[in-house]
Amino acid sequence: MSDVTVIGLGAMGTALADALLRAGQSITVWNRTADRAAPLVQRGATQASGVRQAVTASPVIVVCVYDYKASRAILEEVGDALVGKVLVQLSTGSPLDAREGERWAKAHGADYLDGALLATPSQIGRPDTPIFLSGAESAYRKAEPALKAMGGGLMYRGGEAGAAAAWDIAALSCMFGAMFGFFHGVRVCEAEGLSVEGFGDMMGQISPVIGEMVRSQGKAIAAEDYGHPESSMEICAGSGTLFLRQAREAGIGSEFPTFADGLFRRAMAAGLGEEKLAAMIKVLRA
Ligand SMILES: NC(=O)c1ccc[n+]([C@@H]2O[C@H](COP(=O)([O-])OP(=O)(O)OC[C@H]3O[C@@H](n4cnc5c(N)ncnc54)[C@H](OP(=O)(O)O)[C@@H]3O)[C@@H](O)[C@H]2O)c1
Structure with a gap:
């Protein structure tokens, strides 16, 4: 088991994964284009062979891909592996996307947090990087150690899932x-x-x-x-x-x-x- 799984290793997902490694978290990573994981694996990440394995590997699953549609397409493959996990959605979207994401996650047995990164990849991991989060407070508490590694300027905006996106x-x-x-x-x-x-x-x-x-x-x-x-x-x-x-x-x-x-x-x-x-x-x- 690792502490956190990161799904999506574009510029932002890679920066998030790097920040987690720097903070001493053990991470599992997955990306559609598998080659993009290589530099992170060199720095200590474990690369999952598939999305289901990636989701199974950690209690906290961070998703940062192009948009919610891409995220849904990826997660539809994992079946019941999300049960009991905290899904942290950091892809950019609207409040409605977030509310639908929460409904979908709950229906698949996962706690849900929606987040928005008000930063560029090079600003991730700084003590003042602003990150908005919303969703169930219990989910926020479970994911907080991982989230703190991504940016010290965490701003929890309450239980309404759409708040961070708004x-x-x-x-x-x-x-x-x-x-x-x-x-x-x-x-x-x-x-x-x-x-x-x-x-x-x-x-x-x-x-x-x-x-x-x-x-x-x-x-x-x-x-x-x-x-x-x-x-x-x-x-x-x-x-x-x-x-x-x-x-x-x-x-x-x-x-x-x-x-x-x-x-x-x-x-x-x-x-x-x-x-x-x-x-x-x-x-x-x-
Ligand atoms: N970059 C920024 O400054 C910034 C700032 C704040 C928020 N964000 C948000 O962070 C998210 C990621 O941005 P980014 O900069 O990392 O973008 P990026 O470098 O273009 O990476 C996009 C990621 O999405 C994946 N992806 C796209 N379509 C997919 C699909 N249909 N199925 C599976 N994977 C798919 C890509 O996988 P492949 O590698 O396989 O193509 C890649 O991992 C976006 O929602 C963006 O708005 C970015």
Whole structure:
């Protein structure tokens, strides 16, 4: 018996398996393309000859493959070998995928945890790597030692299986939203002959300020408190107009300015000019 089985040895699955080995866990691995296990076997992993053997080998089964469909196709082969195991699904998916995964696992006699990795493979195993998890707390406790090896920033989001995937999508929306804004900012710098690297460095430096802004918007929305703004929607909407004008003047793409200006216009048309920026949520809810 090993401590943990890892199914799926792509870039992420391999990083997870490596982190487990570094933490001193004994692991069994399986991948559709068997050759990919070779470097891990050299570092001490046991390679299972088939999925059923892989599942039988450990009490905790971690799956990290392309998507839930691939995962289901793999696990359908194992029959009753999942009975009594903790299945930890770390492939990326939606909350509905997670709920269906939990139903399927329970029907096959396994406890289920759904997880989402807010990290790249090279960030796995660090003390602050954020990993969201949800599902039965008893399953979380059983899998915790293995999960801790994968990332110190474990965030258990409660018993509802879909919660980890929802947190992941919400966090990714925030991250990619910021990145699209950053890329437009790069075009502004390029148009003015400014250092793009310097722009990246500066945004990295001021990111705690942006973090504070995000936190305060969250608080305002949770409290439905949109009055007495320090910076009103009308003032913020001026940025949308400015983005568009500058893009026209510099002859750069206006995808991001058009998106931002469109939302600001809707907020102004809805009469939110004197409210906080957080009132934008009313436009998105409408
Ligand atoms: N890479 C990242 O930065 C990152 C970050 C967060 C989350 N994730 C998530 O982690 C999961 C794995 O990502 P990855 O980066 O490891 O991807 P990857 O390098 O492309 O590896 C994909 C894995 O899925 C397996 N696979 C795909 N289709 C399959 C099928 N039909 N049957 C059996 N196995 C199948 C592949 O097996 P073969 O080797 O046989 O092709 C391989 O093990 C994804 O859900 C991804 O969204 C990745």
